[in-house]
Amino acid sequence: MKYLLALLALFAFVACSDDDPRGVDLSRPVRFDPAAPPAQKLSEHNLFAWDPTTGTFTYNDRVVPYELNTELFTDYAWKARAIYVPEGESGAFHPKDAFDFPVGTLILKNFYYPDDFRDPTTYRLVETRLLVHTPNGWQGRPYIWDEDGKDAEYAPAGEVRPISFVYVDGKTKTSTYLVPQQNQCQQCHLLKDPETGKNYQTPIGPKARHLNRDYDFGGEIGVRNQLEVLAEVGFLTGVPSDLSEVEKAFDFREIAEHGHAHLDDEALNKAARDYLDINCAHCHNPNGVQGITSNLFLNYDNTSAFNLGICKPPGSAGQGAGGRKYDIVPGYPDLSILNYRIESTDPAAMMPLIARSLEHEEATALIRSWVESLPIAEDCAPKE
Amino acid sequence: MSRFLIAGVSALALLAVGCGDDDGGSARNRCSDFSTANCVTIASGDVQALINAVNTLQDDTTILLEAGTYALDRTVTIRNSGINLVGQGIDETILDFETSPGGGNGVDVIGDSFLVQDLTVANAKKDGIRVEDSDGVIFRRIKATWTRGPHTSNGAYGIYPVKSRNVLVEDSVAENASDAGLYVGQCINVIVRRNEVRQNVAGLEIENTQYADVYENHAENNTAGIVVFDLPGNPVVGRDVRIRDNQIIDNNHTNFAPGGTVAMIPPGTGTFALASRRVEIFNNVYRNNYTASIAILNGLVVDPRDSWALETSAIIGDIDDLDLPTGDEGIVYNYESTEIYIHDNDIENDGTAEINPQEFGLLMGVLYGGEPEVDHVIYDGVGETVDAETPANTSNVNHICVDQASMVVLGLGLEGGELTFPESLGDVARFSAPDLAPFDCSSFTGGPLVVPSDLP
Numbered sequence: 001m002k003y004l005l006a007l008l009a010l011f012a013f014v015a016c017s018d019d020d021p022r023g024v025d026l027s028r029p030v031r032f033d034p035a036a037p038p039a040q041k042l043s044e045h046n047l048f049a050w051d052p053t054t055g056t057f058t059y060n061d062r063v064v065p066y067e068l069n070t071e072l073f074t075d076y077a078w079k080a081r082a083i084y085v086p087e088g089e090s091g092a093f094h095p096k097d098a099f100d101f102p103v104g105t106l107i108l109k110n111f112y113y114p115d116d117f118r119d120p121t122t123y124r125l126v127e128t129r130l131l132v133h134t135p136n137g138w139q140g141r142p143y144i145w146d147e148d149g150k151d152a153e154y155a156p157a158g159e160v161r162p163i164s165f166v167y168v169d170g171k172t173k174t175s176t177y178l179v180p181q182q183n184q185c186q187q188c189h190l191l192k193d194p195e196t197g198k199n200y201q202t203p204i205g206p207k208a209r210h211l212n213r214d215y216d217f218g219g220e221i222g223v224r225n226q227l228e229v230l231a232e233v234g235f236l237t238g239v240p241s242d243l244s245e246v247e248k249a250f251d252f253r254e255i256a257e258h259g260h261a262h263l264d265d266e267a268l269n270k271a272a273r274d275y276l277d278i279n280c281a282h283c284h285n286p287n288g289v290q291g292i293t294s295n296l297f298l299n300y301d302n303t304s305a306f307n308l309g310i311c312k313p314p315g316s317a318g319q320g321a322g323g324r325k326y327d328i329v330p331g332y333p334d335l336s337i338l339n340y341r342i343e344s345t346d347p348a349a350m351m352p353l354i355a356r357s358l359e360h361e362e363a364t365a366l367i368r369s370w371v372e373s374l375p376i377a378e379d380c381a382p383k384e
Numbered sequence: 385m386s387r388f389l390i391a392g393v394s395a396l397a398l399l400a401v402g403c404g405d406d407d408g409g410s411a412r413n414r415c416s417d418f419s420t421a422n423c424v425t426i427a428s429g430d431v432q433a434l435i436n437a438v439n440t441l442q443d444d445t446t447i448l449l450e451a452g453t454y455a456l457d458r459t460v461t462i463r464n465s466g467i468n469l470v471g472q473g474i475d476e477t478i479l480d481f482e483t484s485p486g487g488g489n490g491v492d493v494i495g496d497s498f499l500v501q502d503l504t505v506a507n508a509k510k511d512g513i514r515v516e517d518s519d520g521v522i523f524r525r526i527k528a529t530w531t532r533g534p535h536t537s538n539g540a541y542g543i544y545p546v547k548s549r550n551v552l553v554e555d556s557v558a559e560n561a562s563d564a565g566l567y568v569g570q571c572i573n574v575i576v577r578r579n580e581v582r583q584n585v586a587g588l589e590i591e592n593t594q595y596a597d598v599y600e601n602h603a604e605n606n607t608a609g610i611v612v613f614d615l616p617g618n619p620v621v622g623r624d625v626r627i628r629d630n631q632i633i634d635n636n637h638t639n640f641a642p643g644g645t646v647a648m649i650p651p652g653t654g655t656f657a658l659a660s661r662r663v664e665i666f667n668n669v670y671r672n673n674y675t676a677s678i679a680i681l682n683g684l685v686v687d688p689r690d691s692w693a694l695e696t697s698a699i700i701g702d703i704d705d706l707d708l709p710t711g712d713e714g715i716v717y718n719y720e721s722t723e724i725y726i727h728d729n730d731i732e733n734d735g736t737a738e739i740n741p742q743e744f745g746l747l748m749g750v751l752y753g754g755e756p757e758v759d760h761v762i763y764d765g766v767g768e769t770v771d772a773e774t775p776a777n778t779s780n781v782n783h784i785c786v787d788q789a790s791m792v793v794l795g796l797g798l799e800g801g802e803l804t805f806p807e808s809l810g811d812v813a814r815f816s817a818p819d820l821a822p823f824d825c826s827s828f829t830g831g832p833l834v835v836p837s838d839l840p
Contacts, residue, residue: 156436156439156440157432157435157436157439157458158435158439158458160457160458160485176485178458181435181438181439181458181459181461182439182440183438183439183461183462183463184459184461186463186494187461190494192517199494199517289494289516289517290494290516290517292547292619293516293546293547293569293570293618295617295618306617306690306691312617312691313616313645313687313691314644315615315617315618319510319537319539319540319562319642319643321642321643321644322642322643323642323643324643325643347484347485347488347509348509348510348537348539353488353510354488357485379688379690
């Protein structure tokens with residue numbers, strides 16, 4: 001029987017190879033050989049189907065969707081994430097670090113836009129980024145979707161293209177959208193092992209504090225905590241039975257919907273630190289290959305005020321300093337380089353360095369309020 | 385007939401090659417000139433092929449760019465080892481980022497054994513060529529430029545190896561950078577030779593770098609010529625830097641930096657050693673650098689003491705023999721400039737210090753306004769007891785050695801960790817050869833400098 005299945009799968013593979021587009025068939029399993037070179041068409045992996053009229057994704061068996069409490073901003077693109085772990089394998093839970101998923105794991109992230117954020121009638125799927133665990137470590141692979149949304153093509157060179165959409169305020173925004181080239185995956189996903197000095201790629205999102213939230217899985221599962229579900233389907237071992245022991249990052253949806261004015265100081269601090277963590281700390285942490293130079297460490301668990309940027313002169317910010325002297329001047333967002341750089345859309349000054357061309361207005365307002373709320377520091381406060 | 389024609393064309397081609405050799409510009413590199421396992425040739429101007437190639441590389445590959453302009457809308461990223469990025473010569477193969485909408489560097493590399501050679505990188509939004517965290521890096525006959533000339537909105541660094549080991553930069557040009565043209569940052573084992581840096585804010589910078597030989601470079605018309613310094617907080621403590629046989633001419637350009645430490649540099653600066661130790665500056669030619677030919681400065685001139693604290697556990701490279709000031713358990717500071725030896729430089733300075741808004745430049749203006757020539761070596765004197773009456777009684781705790789025609793010690797002081805400026809010219813000690821005691825020493829306390837003579 002097993003032999004027959006394997007044969008069928010092989011036959012399907014060969015028979016379809018001339019079809020263009022090949023299409024996805026969710027009655028068949030995922031196809032992913034971690035040792036093989038990148039698939040030229042995303043459909044070769046048979047991961048999901050999607051409907052451009054409803055913007056819904058239907059995932060294959062063993063492809064489990066998830067979302068994050070606070071996510072990386074990418075010009076307001078909507079994202080749909082999912083993970084595939086091969087049969088008989090599982091990842092290991094870690095309270096802080098990215099979960100250790102086995103070779104053969106595939107993480108996917110779809111980037112798509114509704115035509116109108118207020119009342120979408122159609123959706124455009126722009127790109128799908130795969131992060132795959134090969135025998136040589138994790139690797140990023142960009143796929144760009146055809147105009148007709150039927151399939152996506154392997155695009156190691158990435159792409160820059162304008163994308164317009166109507167935002168929640170009814171205004172049209174136009175992103176100079178960057179599909180990162182393959183090497184640029186490492187701009188965020190590369191860390192240095194402090195023990196060996198070697199660089200390695202790693203997932204960012206699949207960490208306990210980002211995944212610790214409810215998600216509507218639909219069907220028989222319904223609304224459940226994501227960590228529980230990943231444990232139940234066997235993708236994760238070692239998940240604590242009492243999830244109240246597990247850290248939980250701030251849920252940014254609350255700010256996206258209601259703003260941040262209602263937050264007390266503690267919640268404001270948490271929201272700001274968690275936003276900086278997921279948007280900045282992949283580089284700005286003590287082991288971030290391209291962020292070490294700055295000495296600005298925005299990981300949520302950094303406890304050094306200096307490395308957080310308080311009264312810290314920039315290392316070599318150049319244009320990015322905007323004429324300001326310190327990364328953060330507590331109480332004064334208009335004197336703080338951090339605020340300048342996340343608000344700027346000047347390519348020479350803005351942060352993050354790539355994959356943003358618009359200001360994340362809800363977040364920059366949050367970070368302004370946070371800097372305003374910080375106790376005045378004599379070392380760098382303006383003398384009046 | 386066709387054979388005849390072919391022969392004729394061949395003859396013409398030969399002639400053309402001959403002319404090419406004569407004008408000396410083009411390199412005519414071929415795959416066979418490089419010993420890598422793989423070689424990819426990119427047709428003139430084929431940007432898509434170039435970006436595809438760099439993202440699907442195998443280690444040990446030469447990327448050969450034909451002559452022409454490549455109008456790039458994206459960073460050229462390289463993340464493999466053993467890569468050669470080779471064009472057909474400066475101004476022959478041009479990677480132009482003028483229309484790049486995204487931010488970022490021109491060429492951005494992380495990968496050991498990297499060579500970039502015979503090309504120009506123009507108009508990058510941030511850095512021209514940045515090579516980071518790599519071992520074995522060669523920049524050879526390249527140019528990094530911003531073609532509109534000096535401008536505040538130009539990118540920061542032209543040629544920028546950072547956090548790398550075994551770095552060679554030679555026969556290259558860096559111009560019009562809004563920070564540093566040629567910037568070696570946090571590197572270990574470095575040779576920088578026969579380069580030309582012009583119209584940058586800082587021409588050539590050696591920052592937080594250990595074991596560097598900087599020679600036969602030409603720095604002209606920058607705000608500052610060739611400088612060596614540590615910045616606060618970086619885990620490589622600079623040491624053993626030799627600056628010799630360079631031409632440092634007319635570095636009086638307006639400071640057009642958009643901000644940062646570099647914006648504090650007064651125009652007219654030849655060389656300074658700031659927050660540096662074990663630096664030898666000799667056999668250089670200095671001409672008409674109006675504020676100062678050579679200055680020795682304490683790091684507290686630019687940043688407060690707390691920012692210079694380093695955790696010894698985080699430090700990369702050797703510091704055991706450096707005798708750095710210590711703080712709380714496990715903390716050292718690298719703001720001091722100590723063990724600096726300056727000798728046999730050929731210094732002429734027809735200008736006088738110009739009054740300019742930067743604090744240090746202002747001081748120089750007050751000191752020397754109206755005088756025909758600034759002293760050849762200017763030492764801020766932080767940490768020293770300055771005796772203006774009897775200069776020979778001035779202390780030399782920082783072990784500064786000078787053999788030049790004249791020198792001044794400014795008598796800047798420290799009070800509670802804060803820098804104080806001299807209240808009057810009475811706090812300034814001036815020296816003229818041959819009476820340079822106590823600065824007439826001629827060796828380093830910890831033995832001769834260690835700099836690489838060659839790189840692997």
